[in-house]
Amino acid sequence: xxxxxxxxxxxxxxxxxxxxxxxxxxxxxxxxxxxxxxxxxxxxxxxxxxxxxxxxxxxxxxxxxxxxxxxxxxxxxxxxxxxxxxxxxxxxxxxxxxxxxxxxxxxxxxxxxxxxxxxxxxxxxxxxxxxxxxxxxxxxxxxxxxxxxxxxxxxxxxxxxxxxxxxxxxxxxxxxxxxxxxxxxxxxxxxxxxxxxxxxxxxxxxxxxxxxxxxxxxxxxxxxxxxxxxxxxxxxxxxxxxxxxxxxxxxxxxxxxxxxxxxxxxxxxxxxxxxxxxxxxxxxxxxxxxxxxxxxxxxxxxxxxxxxxxxxxxxxxxxxxxxxxxxxxxxxxxxxxxxxxxxxxxxxxxxxxxxxxxxxxxx
Amino acid sequence: xxxxxxxxxxxxxxxxxxxxxxxxxxxxxxxxxxxxxxxxxxxxxxxxxxxxxxxxxxxxxxxxxxxxxxxxxxxxxxxxxxxxxxxxxxxxxxxxxxxxxxxxxxxxxxxxxxxxxxxxxxxxxxxxxxxxxxxxxxxxxxxxxxxxxxxxxxxxxxxxxxxxxxxxxxxxxxxxxxxxxxxxxxxxxxxxxxxxxxxxxxxxxxxxxxxxxxxxxxxxxxxxxxxxxxxxxxxxxxxxxxxxxxxxxxxxxxxxxxxxxxxxxxxxxxxxxxxxxxxxx
Numbered sequence: 001x002x003x004x005x006x007x008x009x010x011x012x013x014x015x016x017x018x019x020x021x022x023x024x025x026x027x028x029x030x031x032x033x034x035x036x037x038x039x040x041x042x043x044x045x046x047x048x049x050x051x052x053x054x055x056x057x058x059x060x061x062x063x064x065x066x067x068x069x070x071x072x073x074x075x076x077x078x079x080x081x082x083x084x085x086x087x088x089x090x091x092x093x094x095x096x097x098x099x100x101x102x103x104x105x106x107x108x109x110x111x112x113x114x115x116x117x118x119x120x121x122x123x124x125x126x127x128x129x130x131x132x133x134x135x136x137x138x139x140x141x142x143x144x145x146x147x148x149x150x151x152x153x154x155x156x157x158x159x160x161x162x163x164x165x166x167x168x169x170x171x172x173x174x175x176x177x178x179x180x181x182x183x184x185x186x187x188x189x190x191x192x193x194x195x196x197x198x199x200x201x202x203x204x205x206x207x208x209x210x211x212x213x214x215x216x217x218x219x220x221x222x223x224x225x226x227x228x229x230x231x232x233x234x235x236x237x238x239x240x241x242x243x244x245x246x247x248x249x250x251x252x253x254x255x256x257x258x259x260x261x262x263x264x265x266x267x268x269x270x271x272x273x274x275x276x277x278x279x280x281x282x283x284x285x286x287x288x289x290x291x292x293x294x295x296x297x298x299x300x301x302x303x304x305x306x307x308x309x310x311x312x313x314x315x316x317x318x319x320x321x322x323x324x325x326x327x328x329x330x331x332x333x334x335x336x337x338x339x340x341x342x343x344x345x346x347x348x349x350x351x352x353x354x355x356x357x358x359x360x361x362x363x
Numbered sequence: 364x365x366x367x368x369x370x371x372x373x374x375x376x377x378x379x380x381x382x383x384x385x386x387x388x389x390x391x392x393x394x395x396x397x398x399x400x401x402x403x404x405x406x407x408x409x410x411x412x413x414x415x416x417x418x419x420x421x422x423x424x425x426x427x428x429x430x431x432x433x434x435x436x437x438x439x440x441x442x443x444x445x446x447x448x449x450x451x452x453x454x455x456x457x458x459x460x461x462x463x464x465x466x467x468x469x470x471x472x473x474x475x476x477x478x479x480x481x482x483x484x485x486x487x488x489x490x491x492x493x494x495x496x497x498x499x500x501x502x503x504x505x506x507x508x509x510x511x512x513x514x515x516x517x518x519x520x521x522x523x524x525x526x527x528x529x530x531x532x533x534x535x536x537x538x539x540x541x542x543x544x545x546x547x548x549x550x551x552x553x554x555x556x557x558x559x560x561x562x563x564x565x566x567x568x569x570x571x572x573x574x575x576x577x578x579x580x581x582x583x584x585x586x587x588x589x590x591x592x593x594x595x596x597x598x599x600x601x602x603x604x605x606x607x608x609x610x611x612x613x614x615x616x617x618x619x620x621x622x623x624x625x626x627x628x629x630x631x632x633x634x635x636x637x638x639x640x641x642x643x644x
Contacts (some may be wrong), residue, residue: 009642035529035530040530043409044417072528099529099534100536101496101505101507102505111419112564124527126508126509126527126530129493129496130508130509131490132496132498133493133495133496133497133500134499134500136493136497137458137461137483137496137497137501140458141591142590142591143593145490145492146490146547156416164490165489165490166374166376166488168381169379170597170599171597171598171600172594172596173594173596174592174594174595175590175593175595176591177593179591180409217539218505218507218536219536220534220535220536221524221535221537222534222535223529223533223534224532224533224535225532226531226532238638239638239639262641263640263641264640264641287616295634295635295638296635306600309600310600317628317635327455329460330609332607333607334628335608335618335624335627336607336609337610337621337624338618339615343617344617344621346617347617347621351621351625352625352639353405355629355639356641359636
């Protein structure tokens, strides 16, 4: 890979005067996504990022809580404060218990129009993307999807949102110049979660929007929960062992599973391996798969193509095993072993099993 | 029933390469394909047509070459195809794109009311998943994204029941037509076009609409002018700039390499010791 561009061309940094009707827009908002009584972890990750943006701008960070009852809403607000919010707008109504596009779009756009934030962040989940698309269109403002980096351009207080494009082969930075709020969605696990500080608190601005169930056209008939036993927990795994095409044959992938068992780790894979049918699609890591940030990531037979890298470079420690000393994975891994993964994986499995046995004895 | 399917012609992103010196996209030789997620949407529309009878119209916005994408859709069994093409639409972001498409759909509705609009989950070039929700919002239609199954379409009552992917499970939702659906991959398997269908598609007249035909009057709402977002910078991902520490031993035997690695790693990152929690055999 070539040298990074050190002096970006300031194409979007043209001088401009913000339209007077937007000058009152102040503050950073994070939409607190809740599903069945629980806040989605991406909302905490956004609060962590939103805190930095708000501090840079010298404004407050608000959590937007939408819930079916006050008890739930109060609990969600407390969590938002623990994770960095200064205040929360709390919107409760029985019709808002479960997500539906129409009522959520209505209450959120109405809140934005009345309280005028300059930045509004949502998780790039099935809910966040559905809601953000509708809200941005209703407000006639810019929305940048699936961002991997957010920063403030202090020259004009604009949000510079960076996202992968063309399948992850390039990154682009997008700004929303003369429209407010500036909206962005961020994928789960791209940002790190802030430390939960239960000594923090904040102001709650509670509202009870006027909604009538009879006006809401879409009805939720049923919720069918997923079978949790078969679920993979890649995004929140502490250790991941991932295999790529360098393993050569599907039966060699067994070595990845063996090491994962010895570590209590989850198994991940690159896109070619998933496409070849060696593992199921829910184990794909990268641009078109999942984003992960484990403590330890072991990449076996993975070259480190950009499409894979964007999904795993947030790992604390990366061990790369690849016979090609020039493989791009060695440019960003922590440790590298230049060798055939088929020989190293069994040795690693044995060594970690020994380590566990030694730890047990020590206790 | 009249079903509209929105499709986009995209470069096959799997084959895109970045020029190592100039950091620009090398488009030469990269084939243009129909966005794969849009084909899933088209197939779902065609299945409803097979089951319930319907007219299926495909709509695309893009340069004149996007005609190829529409002909492909016709060969699978779509009845009519409309290409929205005008220099004024160039450089549009998702907000400006949904404005032009919604405007064209209003024109289509004058001819024959639209009951259902299908769109892909997202495109493989932009990956935004924003144009579908944008169109639904502009046309004040009910929006059902990430649909994993269509349970029922009741034309008499004008209702549709679907399963929608959500966090931790599936929502079963019933809504009133007209509605806009974006569908997930894996909901169906694409059919093959037959020879006669391919011939029909090649001969079939295509409707080519410019901004006037699409009913776009406000030019500040389309193209670059109508786009609130601006790309300020395009760049290649920066390497972490600290190369991996390559583990070497005198023997370079797997066991020695691994022992050295673990010793180094557990010294520098002692927290990792506790993270290892093997599963019972």
